[in-house]
Amino acid sequence: xxxxxxxxxxxxxxxxxxxxxxxxxxxxxxxxxxxxxxxxxxxxxxxxxxxxxxxxxxxxxxxxxxxxxxxxxxxxxxxxxxxxxxxxxxxxxxxxxxxxxxxxxxxxxxxxxxxxxxxxxxxxxxxxxxxxxxxxxxxxxxxxxxxxxxxxxxxxxxxxxxxxxxxxxxxxxxxxxxxxxxxxxxxxxxxxxxxxxxxxxxxxxxxxxxxxxxxxxxxxxxxxxxxxxxxxxxxxxxxxxxxxxxxxxxxxxxxxxxxxxxxxxxxxxxxxxxxxxxxxxxxxxxxxxxxxxxxxxxxxxxxxxxxxxxxxxxxxxxxxxxxxxxxxxxxxxxxxxxxxxxxxxxxxxxxxxxxxxxxxxxxxxxxxxxxxxxxxxxxxxxxxxxxxx
Amino acid sequence: xxxxxxxxxxxxxxxxxxxxxxxxxxxxxxxxxxxxxxxxxxxxxxxxxxxxxxxxxxxxxxxxxxxxxxxxxxxxxxxxxxxxxxxxxxxxxxxxxxxxxxxxxxxxxxxxxxxxxxxxxxxxxxxxxxxxxxxxxxxxxxxxxxxxxxxxxxxxxxxxxxxxxxxxxxxxxxxxxxxxxxxxxxxxxxxxxxxxxxxxxxxxxxxxxxxxxxxxxxxxxxxxxxxxxxxxxxxxxxxxxxxxxxxx
Ligand SMILES: Nc1ncnc2c1ncn2[C@@H]1O[C@H](COP(=O)(O)OP(=O)(O)OP(=O)(O)O)[C@@H](O)[C@H]1O
Ligand SMILES: [Mg+2]
Numbered sequence: 001x002x003x004x005x006x007x008x009x010x011x012x013x014x015x016x017x018x019x020x021x022x023x024x025x026x027x028x029x030x031x032x033x034x035x036x037x038x039x040x041x042x043x044x045x046x047x048x049x050x051x052x053x054x055x056x057x058x059x060x061x062x063x064x065x066x067x068x069x070x071x072x073x074x075x076x077x078x079x080x081x082x083x084x085x086x087x088x089x090x091x092x093x094x095x096x097x098x099x100x101x102x103x104x105x106x107x108x109x110x111x112x113x114x115x116x117x118x119x120x121x122x123x124x125x126x127x128x129x130x131x132x133x134x135x136x137x138x139x140x141x142x143x144x145x146x147x148x149x150x151x152x153x154x155x156x157x158x159x160x161x162x163x164x165x166x167x168x169x170x171x172x173x174x175x176x177x178x179x180x181x182x183x184x185x186x187x188x189x190x191x192x193x194x195x196x197x198x199x200x201x202x203x204x205x206x207x208x209x210x211x212x213x214x215x216x217x218x219x220x221x222x223x224x225x226x227x228x229x230x231x232x233x234x235x236x237x238x239x240x241x242x243x244x245x246x247x248x249x250x251x252x253x254x255x256x257x258x259x260x261x262x263x264x265x266x267x268x269x270x271x272x273x274x275x276x277x278x279x280x281x282x283x284x285x286x287x288x289x290x291x292x293x294x295x296x297x298x299x300x301x302x303x304x305x306x307x308x309x310x311x312x313x314x315x316x317x318x319x320x321x322x323x324x325x326x327x328x329x330x331x332x333x334x335x336x337x338x339x340x341x342x343x344x345x346x347x348x349x350x351x352x353x354x355x356x357x358x359x360x361x362x363x364x365x366x367x368x369x370x371x372x373x374x375x376x377x378x379x380x381x382x383x384x385x386x387x388x389x
Numbered sequence: 390x391x392x393x394x395x396x397x398x399x400x401x402x403x404x405x406x407x408x409x410x411x412x413x414x415x416x417x418x419x420x421x422x423x424x425x426x427x428x429x430x431x432x433x434x435x436x437x438x439x440x441x442x443x444x445x446x447x448x449x450x451x452x453x454x455x456x457x458x459x460x461x462x463x464x465x466x467x468x469x470x471x472x473x474x475x476x477x478x479x480x481x482x483x484x485x486x487x488x489x490x491x492x493x494x495x496x497x498x499x500x501x502x503x504x505x506x507x508x509x510x511x512x513x514x515x516x517x518x519x520x521x522x523x524x525x526x527x528x529x530x531x532x533x534x535x536x537x538x539x540x541x542x543x544x545x546x547x548x549x550x551x552x553x554x555x556x557x558x559x560x561x562x563x564x565x566x567x568x569x570x571x572x573x574x575x576x577x578x579x580x581x582x583x584x585x586x587x588x589x590x591x592x593x594x595x596x597x598x599x600x601x602x603x604x605x606x607x608x609x610x611x612x613x614x615x616x617x618x619x620x621x622x623x624x625x626x627x628x629x630x631x632x633x634x635x636x637x
Binding site: 202281283284286287289290291292293297301302305306309380382383384385386 | 443444445468471472474475476478480482483484485486495496499500505506527528529530531532541544545548554
């Protein structure tokens with residue numbers, strides 16, 4: 001028995017089992033106590049309320065929603081909204097962060113100064129404060145009648161931003177987006193997996209091209225099938241009376257969340273990207289120059305890929321953390337997951353159940369995201385030991 | 390006028406790092422096909438000198454002419470010279486995110502606009518020459534130091550340079566790996582490549598060098614064919630240096 005305990009793998013597994021078991025016991029005890037306490041107060045517990053109609057509406061939803069729909073559906077709406085907000089703002093935060101990080105290592109004094117000021121300002125002000133600031137600015141934009149016209153296809157007004165859209169169903173857009181993720185995963189597997197290492201590069205390039213072509217074709221087909229009948233494909237906003245018609249309206253609330261999280265996240269990601277560039281040794285750059293590569297080629301082929309690899313684990317943490325930041329939606333009234341749950345708590349009184357759903361939802365999303373990004377990291381990380389430069 | 394037989398011609402060249410005078414009045418004429426070994430104590434400016442030849446460092450005074458192209462602020466000239474010179478570094482400086490083969494074909498494809506399959510064919514030929522064709526699909530981090538340095542040599546050769554610059558290519562290697570790299574360099578020398586090597590491998594210098602150059606304090610102190618250089622050094626600083634590295 002003692003000998004068994006000394007064996008590392010066995011010991012690790014035993015400890016883990018004990019730990020998970022202990023947690024489960026605590027959870028059961030907690031739930032049972034809460035139940036008896038609630039019943040003593042005459043409150044019903046359980047998840048039956050999820051079937052009930054809410055009786056209240058939401059101001060932004062990616063799927064059809066009416067006041068007669070159930071709590072379950074409203075929670076789903078909130079979750080989708082949070083995911084939507086998260087994906088958009090994390091993409092922008094990444095673009096901003098890479099730009100800021102590059103500015104800070106560019107060697108150009110002016111660019112470095114701008115980058116430094118950006119990071120110091122937006123990293124050091126609380127996110128909530130920034131959200132209020134952007135909300136104030138976005139809601140004081142002119143009325144639709146006097147909206148800023150961007151090339152006649154997009155408009156900026158205090159009632160929201162109006163963008164051109166496609167007259168296709170939401171489902172087809174969603175399916176295309178999922179397709180894009182799958183295509184990316186397959187492509188990453190093809191380019192980095194050992195299984196295809198022996199494949200002729202020519203065939204590899206051809207396969208990669210067919211992956212993207214397949215996705216493009218599938219997306220076109222799905223969009224064509226999802227066409228809303230009797231409408232032009234392009235859906236342009238136009239002013240009618242006091243307001244805009246058609247197009248995609250991005251409400252000031254959603255826009256505030258996107259702007260605030262992108263800018264705040266961009267500052268943090270910028271710092272991470274800068275650290276990544278500093279971690280790339282000068283030797284690789286010099287080797288590139290000695291081979292006759294241009295600064296741009298060295299940047300795109302060598303420094304950027306190495307910098308991203310160096311900070312991938314830090315970036316993953318940052319994304320998990322940024323997703324949690326989507327909960328500022330509640331501060332300006334964007335119906336995100338957190339806000340939907342909090343309104344449901346007020347309306348239904350099922351606090352514990354709803355909080356459990358909230359926590360479960362965030363855990364699921366963040367675990368899934370971290371898991372997926374860790375797979376990406378595994379696929380691209382440097383192979384072998386790097387001690388010899 | 391540049392002698393058409395000159396590979397590298399350096400005249401009255403000075404190099405400063407800020408106010409620090411790193412190279413002083415360098416004059417050097419290296420013929421095509423010539424093999425030069427540069428040695429000297431640490432900090433004497435050996436690396437600085439060969440890094441000036443492909444503009445990894447910029448000189449301030451005098452002129453450097455490589456294969457008839459003047460090394461000045463004209464970017465086209467710098468590109469031209471970098472295409473014609475290959476460089477091997479002490480710490481290999483391979484690109485760790487690319488396989489050995491990708492390391493080798495990157496510059497031929499981007500700079501020489503070579504087609505991929507041709508670049509790969511040439512790269513495999515050169516990897517065979519440095520005796521590691523079987524490692525082509527591995528990543529640098531999966532190879533030993535000696536193997537990595539041979540990849541670095543193959544990578545530089547893939548650009549078909551007329552001149553090869555080596556900056557202490559074996560000094561980061563364990564003793565048992567030094568000879569595998571030196572063998573490759575000796576082979577290259579026998580093929581007639583113009584080579585400028587900073588190294589303290591005196592056996593290598595004796596075997597292949599046409600001329601050994603001794604530097605100290607940013608100056609060329611003495612230059613002579615290896616026999617004369619090792620057996621009958623003229624300058625007392627050379628004698629002291631040789632006494633140190635050969636003495637034990
Ligand atoms: N980037 C730099 N900035 C300032 N001084 C430098 C720089 N690089 C080299 N030096 C200085 O220039 C002198 C020559 O350096 P160099 O690297 O050429 O010497 P070396 O002969 O190659 O020495 P070693 O055998 O140690 O490699 C040294 O005194 C060094 O401190
Ligand atoms: Mg040196």
